[in-house]
Amino acid sequence: MNADTPRLSWPEVSLRRMDRGSLVSPSGQEGPAGIVSTLCGAHAQILSAAELSVALRIEGATRAEVRAALWDRRELVKMYGPRGTVHLLTTADLPLWIGAFSSIPQSPSPFPKDVQMTEDQTEQVVAAIGKSLLSAELTVDELTDAVVAATGPWAGDLVMEAFQGKWPRWRQAMTLAAHRGVLCFAPNRGRKVTYTNPLRYLSDVTPLDGPTAQRRLVQRYLHAYGPATPQNFAQWLNAPRGWASGLFRAMEGDIEQVDFEGNPAWVNAGDTAIPAEPHRGVRLLPYFDAYVVAAQPRGLLYPGQASVRALTPSGQAGNYPVLLVDGTVAGVWHQRRSGKRIQVTVEPLAPLSGAHLAELDEQVERVGAVLEGKPELTVGTVTVGAHA
Template structure:
C-alpha cells in the first residue's frame, strides 16, 4: 500500500485569483505595449475564446492586449487586411464543451488530439435518430473529404455528406429551432474535434466550413499537455474543476490528473476551501498583493467559465445575479478587485455603443473613474463611441 505525500504548499483564494488574472492578461493596469499579447497569445493564455457570439470573443481577446481592436482579431482569424494571403493565427472551430471557440492555429493539433479523446456523454437523441459507431466514422470521414480545399455552407456540406455516405445521413430526424435537421449534423462538433472541420469566412449571412488540414496529436500526449496548460492558467484546480470545464466525466478527469501526478508533471497543494488541488510541478509562486482594479468582461469570457471555486469568484449576491443556475457566462460581468461585483449590457447602433453597468454595491468615486476608463477601452476595442449609464440592467441573459 502506498501513502500519498501531504501537500506542503497552501494557496489562498486571493493568491490564486490574482495569479490567474495576471496570466490571463487581465491584471490592472492595462498591459503595456512591451507585455501586450497578440490575438493568438491572448487566446492561448485563456485556453480558447468562446465564440458562439463572435463579437464577445473579439472583446475577450481585445481586453488582453494593448491597443488590440476587433479588426486585429478578425485579421488573425481570416487574414483580412494583413497583406499575407492565407496566413492566419487563429481558427474558429468546436472547442471545450462542444461549443464554438477561437483557438490558436499553432495549438490546433494539441486541441484536436485532446478533445477527440474526451469521453462522450450519453446519447440524448431518440433511438430512431441515433447513428451507429460505423455511421459516425463514415460521416466524419465524409466531412473531411468534402471540405478539402473548399469552403461550403452547411446545406452544401449536407449534400456532399449524403452523397458520400447514403440517404440515411440526410434523414430529417434532429429537432432544431422549430425545424428538423439531417441526421449527420449531430456529429458536426465531433468533426471539428477530429480536425476535419473548421469555420471559414461567412458567405453573406451564411456560415461556411473548410478542412483546416490538421493532424491531431496522439490522445494521451495531448491530454497530458492540456492538463498542464489548464493548471498553468487556472490552477490550483481539482479534477472536478477540469471535468466541468471540458464537460467530461469526473472519474475520467481524476484518472488524467493521477496519470500526470505519477509522471511528476503536476503537484498537490492545499487550496482555500477546496482542500487538495493541483498545480504544474514547481509552479508554486503566487503574488503577495491582492488583485486591484476594474474590468468589464463579455459573455462567456474564459476567466469566468474556468475559474473555481465559483462561490469565491461570484461572492454573495453576485452568485444569484450574474449566474444562471450556477452556470457562468450568461451575463457580461463587472469585476472589481478581481471578483464579480455586477453585470453590464451593451447595445450598439452604428458606432454608438450604449453601455449600462449595474454594480451590486455603490462604487466609490475612484472606482467610478476606473469604470469610465474601462468603458472607453471597450469602445476602442469594438471601434465605436461609448456612452455609460450606471443603473439597472433590465435585459435577461444572452440579450
C-alpha cells in the same frame, strides 16, 4: 494535506489567474494567438464577444486585429472546442487539441436510439465532411447535400430536434468532425454561416498522441486556472469525472496538491508563485469570457448576490457580461450599438467608490476603443436577460 502543503487564498488565486490572463494589465508583447493559447481558447459562440475578450487583453488592440488573426493570417481558427461549444483556438495548438479531443472518452449520446447513427455511419459522415470541405467553403445546406451524396439518404433524414424544426441526422457528427480536425468555420457568406476544412490553410495537422495531448492540456489548464480539481477540469471539458480523476493521479510528480481555501486542489509542480502586488481594480468582461467560465470555485468568484444576478438558475457562467471588482464578480453590464454610438449600461451590486467609478470610466472607454465606437456610460439596471 499536511503542514507542508502550500496554502493559497482566493485573493492570491484570483490575482494569479488575472495576471496570467493579461487582465491585471494588457499585454504589450502577445498578439491574439498568444492570448488565445494562454486562455486555452476563447469562447466564440458570440464572435463579437470573443473579439472583445481577446483584444481587451492586448495593449492598444481593436477587434480588427483579432479578425485579421482569424481570417487573414489564419493564426486562429473558429471551431467546436471544449464542451462542444464554438471557440477560437490557435492553429499552432491544433495538434494538441485534436490529439486530446480524439482520445477523451465520449459522453453518452443525448439523442434517442432511432436518431443516433451507428459507429460505421458516424465514420462515413466524418470522412464525407472532411472530403467535401477540403476545397470549399459550404453552408450547412450545401454540406448536407454533399454528405448525403457521399453516404446515403439516411444521413439527410430530418430526425434531430432543432430550434424551429428538425435537422438532418448527419449533423450530430459536426462536433466530432471538428474534434478530428476536418471541420472549422469559414467567413460568413452574407448572413449564412459557412464551414471548411482547416487543412485548406495548414500543410499538416498531425495530432499529438492521446496520452501526451491529455497531459499537456491539464498543464495548460492548471497554468491558466489552477489551483483546480479534476472535477473542475472535467466540467470545463464536459468530460467524465472518473476519467479526469485518473488522469490527475497518473500525473503525480508533474502536478502537486495545494490547500486552496481549506480544500485540496492541484497546480503544476512547483507553480505556487503569487504576483507581488495585490490587484485592485475594475474590469468589464464580455459574454462567456474565459476567466469567468473556466475559473472555479463559482462560490468564491460569484459571491452572494452575484451568484443570483450573474449566473443562470442552473449555475452556468458566462451568460451575462460581468463587472469585476478586485478579481471578483460584482455586477453585470450590457452594451447596445447604434452606428458608432455604443450605449454601455453597468449594474453594480454594491455602490462603487470614487476610485472605482473613475476606473469604470476608463474601462468603458477601452471597450469603445476595441469595438471602434464612441461609448456612453450609464450606471443603472441592466434589463437584458441572459444569453442562451
